[in-house]
Amino acid sequence: MKNLKSAIALIALAVGSVFTSNAQDKMDKKAPKVVSLEQVEGEFTKKNLTLSQGTYVFEIANNNVGHDVGFVLVKKGQDISKPENHIKTAYVTKAVANGKKEKSNPTVLEKGEYVYFCPLNPTATDNTITVN
The missing domain is CATH 1.20.5 (Single alpha-helices involved in coiled-coils or other helix-helix interfaces)
Structure with missing residues (x-):
C-alpha cells in the first residue's frame, strides 16, 4: 500500500x-522582447533596426544628453507631427532623465516599416524599424 x-x-x-x-x-513565448535604444545629444546611436513581428518593449537610455528625452514611434508614411498617428504604447512611461533608462509598455509590431524619433532631444525623424 x-x-x-x-x-x-x-x-x-x-x-x-x-x-x-x-x-x-x-x-515565455508571449513575453515581450526588449529593444534597447540609446540617445546621445541630437541622435539615437542605432539608426536602423530589423525585427520580426511580435510584441516589444522599448528601453530608452539617456546617455548624458543634458535634459530629459522621450521616444515616439510612427508607422512609416504617416504624418509624424500628428499625435493621433503615434503608437502610444511605444511612448516611454515617463520622460527619461539624464543618465537614466525608461521603458515603454508592450507594443505589438506588425509587418511593415516604422520611424522613431525623440521630440525632446530632438533627433532625426528618419530612424527606421523594418518588421518582417
Missing part, C-alpha cells in the same frame, strides 16, 4: 511539473 501511495505521488508530481513547464513555456 505504501508503494502504491508513493507511486501515485510520484506520478502526480511528474504530471504537475509537465503542466507547469508547458505553462511557463507559453508565458
Whole structure:
C-alpha cells in the first residue's frame, strides 16, 4: 500500500511539473522582447533596426544628453507631427532623465516599416524599424 501511495505521488508530481513547464513555456513565448535604444545629444546611436513581428518593449537610455528625452514611434508614411498617428504604447512611461533608462509598455509590431524619433532631444525623424 505504501508503494502504491508513493507511486501515485510520484506520478502526480511528474504530471504537475509537465503542466507547469508547458505553462511557463507559453508565458515565455508571449513575453515581450526588449529593444534597447540609446540617445546621445541630437541622435539615437542605432539608426536602423530589423525585427520580426511580435510584441516589444522599448528601453530608452539617456546617455548624458543634458535634459530629459522621450521616444515616439510612427508607422512609416504617416504624418509624424500628428499625435493621433503615434503608437502610444511605444511612448516611454515617463520622460527619461539624464543618465537614466525608461521603458515603454508592450507594443505589438506588425509587418511593415516604422520611424522613431525623440521630440525632446530632438533627433532625426528618419530612424527606421523594418518588421518582417
